[in-house]
Amino acid sequence: MSILFKLCFLVSAASAAKILGVVLTPSYSHQIVFKPLWRELSLRGHQVTTITTHPIKDRRLVNLTEIDLSSFLNQSSQHIKQHIGVAQKSFLQELQHFVITMTGLMDQQLDYAPVKKLINDKEAQFDLLIVEYLWGTPLAFAHRFNCPFIGMLSLDGSNRVYKRIGNPAHSSLYPDQMLPFGNELSLSQRVVSFMYDLAFDVYFEETFAGMERKVVEKHFGSDCPHIPNLSRNISMLFVDSDPIFHHNRPLVPAVVQIGGGSHRSVPKPLPKELQSVLDKATNGFIYFSLGSNVKSEFLPDHTIDLILEVFAELPYTILWKFGEEITNKPNNVIISKWLPQEDVLRHPNIKLFITQGGLQSMDEAIFSHVPMVGIPFFGDQPYNVKKLVNKGLGLELNYQNLEKNHFKETILEVINNPRYRNTIKKLAELAQDQPMTGIEKAVWWTEYVLRHKGAKHLRSPLLDIPWYQYLLLDVIGVLLSVFLVTLFSIVFMMRSLIRLIARSKLVVKFEKKKSS
The missing domain is CATH 3.40.50.2000 (Glycogen Phosphorylase B;)
Known part of the structure; x- marks a missing residue:
């Protein structure tokens, strides 16, 4: 041994x-x-x-x-x-x-x-x-x-x-x-x-x-x-x-x-206080995070105020990843500098994820069957959010011209329309069906x-191989040359034949005139 x-x-x-x-x-x-x-x-x-x-x-x-x-x-x-x-x-x-x-x-x-x-x-x-x-x-x-x-x-x-x-x-x-x-x-x-x-x-x-x-x-x-x-x-x-x-x-x-x-990790228990808050959110809760690069506190004050006005009118608990204190936040809004995102998304009471459109965040939401509202800022985020919308996983908003009623209607549409969550579930099942x-x-x-x-x-x-070979420019050149040579040859032969026929007619005409 x-x-x-x-x-x-x-x-x-x-x-x-x-x-x-x-x-x-x-x-x-x-x-x-x-x-x-x-x-x-x-x-x-x-x-x-x-x-x-x-x-x-x-x-x-x-x-x-x-x-x-x-x-x-x-x-x-x-x-x-x-x-x-x-x-x-x-x-x-x-x-x-x-x-x-x-x-x-x-x-x-x-x-x-x-x-x-x-x-x-x-x-x-x-x-x-x-x-x-x-x-x-x-x-x-x-x-x-x-x-x-x-x-x-x-x-x-x-x-x-x-x-x-x-x-x-x-x-x-x-x-x-x-x-x-x-x-x-x-x-x-x-x-x-x-x-x-x-x-x-x-x-x-x-x-x-x-x-x-x-x-x-x-x-x-x-x-x-x-x-x-x-x-x-x-x-x-x-x-x-x-x-x-x-x-x-x-x-x-x-x-x-x-x-x-x-990149996803194995499920872990939420912190006790957070677990208690989310368990008590019987109407459901919305998770709002702009990721690790774009921080919510970077948003202009008027945009933050508009978002808070909308959240105050919603019948849901709002869990917002925010790095600073908010003095005028509504009672249904809970802020935290850090949140265990994957485990938050796994909670059964979650209704919606508002995200900046980062690929990893979207991946975690898909595998947790959570529909999304995407608010992209830069890099690949607009591209990712367009894909999110095209595949029926959620809707998109523009942070630069955010309007109160439209923001609220978009949130309620994604939460109340079951097609978004159903589409995500089907997509996740397809993505997980692989050998490794x-x-x-x-x-x-x-x-x-x-x-x-x-x-x-x-x-x-x-x-x-050089770029012109990849684009078949040399092959196209050869084929085009052959085509042009062939076309030129045909034209040349046709013109020669026409001239020959014309000459023959002139000869015949001359002979007839001579004989008469």
């Missing part, structure tokens, strides 16, 4: 790997999808080191080492606060603002002493990098440690991301997540979607890569490959999507969908990449 135990230990030790996880976006919604993966990989014996703004801080995870970047959270929060209440920007302006902000922030994060120490540690080695594939700068860690890498996203991949790994992306079928279009596009929306993708391919991709290049050279040296070249070396991409909520699209083998609740959970797929494919020291054999052939 002891020999068998030693053999098992040796086998497990041999399969253990050193994994570096890098997620620099200072947002809980971006980090939450990664946490279960770090936990599971460390429990399986792998030595996991993470650079994160939201560390797990679980001493039982002895194989997990975390470099804590939580000190950078305040900067992100201030940027979002400035964004709320300002005139709405175009999606291109928003995108440029996010990239400029994040590029500056990543520069500071890489300058953070523990991160800089890891980068400069000549003894440090890793077998695999798992990195948030939203930004190009962190991909330099793969070059620094000469290891394969897996990209991971807390949302579905954008068209530019899919193009980077050689996955088909069609602007009319799959509009970018920064475009608030949903799935079925009108002609004008298809034109905008095409021009957006074209602008990104021709201008923005190169511009953003140039901005990030300066940061990469500063922290990783001038010998580091350019970001577009680094991004093409990806072994695999994990996207937080599934074919039920997200639009069906063709995927190359290197793309693994881990959506459908991969998202986290199980992520772990299996992570260890697959480790076993094979990368996954170049899954590389898409689209990465190895």
